[in-house]
Amino acid sequence: xxxxxxxxxxxxxxxxxxxxxxxxxxxxxxxxxxxxxxxxxxxxxxxxxxxxxxxxxxxxxxxxxxxxxxxxxxxxxxxxxxxxxxxxxxxxxxxxxxxxxxxxxxxxxxxxxxxxxxxxxxxxxxxxxxxxxxxxxxxxxxxxxxxxxxxxxxxxxxxxxxxxxxxxxxxxxxxxxxxxxxxxxxxxxxxxxxx
Ligand SMILES: Cc1cc2nc3c(=O)[nH]c(=O)nc-3n(C[C@H](O)[C@H](O)[C@H](O)COP(=O)(O)O)c2cc1C
Numbered sequence: 001x002x003x004x005x006x007x008x009x010x011x012x013x014x015x016x017x018x019x020x021x022x023x024x025x026x027x028x029x030x031x032x033x034x035x036x037x038x039x040x041x042x043x044x045x046x047x048x049x050x051x052x053x054x055x056x057x058x059x060x061x062x063x064x065x066x067x068x069x070x071x072x073x074x075x076x077x078x079x080x081x082x083x084x085x086x087x088x089x090x091x092x093x094x095x096x097x098x099x100x101x102x103x104x105x106x107x108x109x110x111x112x113x114x115x116x117x118x119x120x121x122x123x124x125x126x127x128x129x130x131x132x133x134x135x136x137x138x139x140x141x142x143x144x145x146x147x148x149x150x151x152x153x154x155x156x157x158x159x160x161x162x163x164x165x166x167x168x169x170x171x172x173x174x175x176x177x178x179x180x181x182x183x184x185x186x187x188x189x190x191x192x193x194x195x
Contacts, residue, residue, distance in 0.1 A: 011130050016178045018138025020095035023171030028097040028137055030058065033170070036131040043123035047107075051117040052124040055101040055156055057093075066093020072146045072155065089145045092169055100128070100168040102141065106161035121165060128168065138173040141166050 033056060040052060057065040070090040074081060093099055104121045106114070125141060132139050143166035146152040152164050 011133050015133045017140035018173045020092040020169050022173050022175045023095050024174035026172040028170050036128040039127040039131045040124040045120040046112045046116045049107040051104045052121045053103040053105045057099040062096050063094045066090045072151045096169040097171040102165045104163040139170040
């Protein structure tokens with residue numbers, strides 16, 4: 001065996017979504033995020049378009065981003081505005097040690113279908129999340145708030161063809177590492193053809 005399958009299985013199966021309400025004040029370091037991003041860039045990418053793009057908010061920039069995101073929601077929501085949602089957007093950011101905006105930058109030649117570019121970014125995020133898990137750092141991919149809005153696109157300097165796919169909130173958990181959420185058995189989603 002070339003690599004430790006036991007270690008690999010452990011990291012993959014122990015990866016969990018851990019939410020900002022459960023983050024402690026312990027800081028995630030820039031060097032650790034650098035390693036997460038290094039691993040992210042080794043995701044597969046059709047025609048090597050490497051469509052992932054990340055904006056990292058750390059330190060005071062987390063709260064500023066949270067404020068901007070919440071205000072963006074307030075301006076856009078009109079009569080549908082909910083104070084609870086505003087506060088959730090703001091507090092998720094304030095409680096995080098770092099936030100990574102997950103973006104897809106469309107290849108100008110549009111050589112491959114959009115879903116393949118989004119798939120490549122998703123695989124990069126999985127690499128990032130598994131790396132965080134190996135450090136004992138918690139995180140989750142949040143796609144709420146203004147993720148898919150034109151306002152967020154403009155805030156992040158994205159073009160019409162690009163996409164914001166969400167935000168990865170990072171922090172050390174101050175709870176026991178959560179237990180696995182049950183998944184369907186392999187036999188329930190797999191059909192084998194052997195003859
Ligand atoms: C593309 C994507 C978007 C997600 N958006 C949200 C979200 O907006 N809010 C949320 O609570 N969880 C979100 N999640 C995390 C899922 O809730 C989580 O992965 C799921 O509950 C399984 O838990 P686990 O990651 O601990 O295995 C998202 C996950 C993915 C892949």
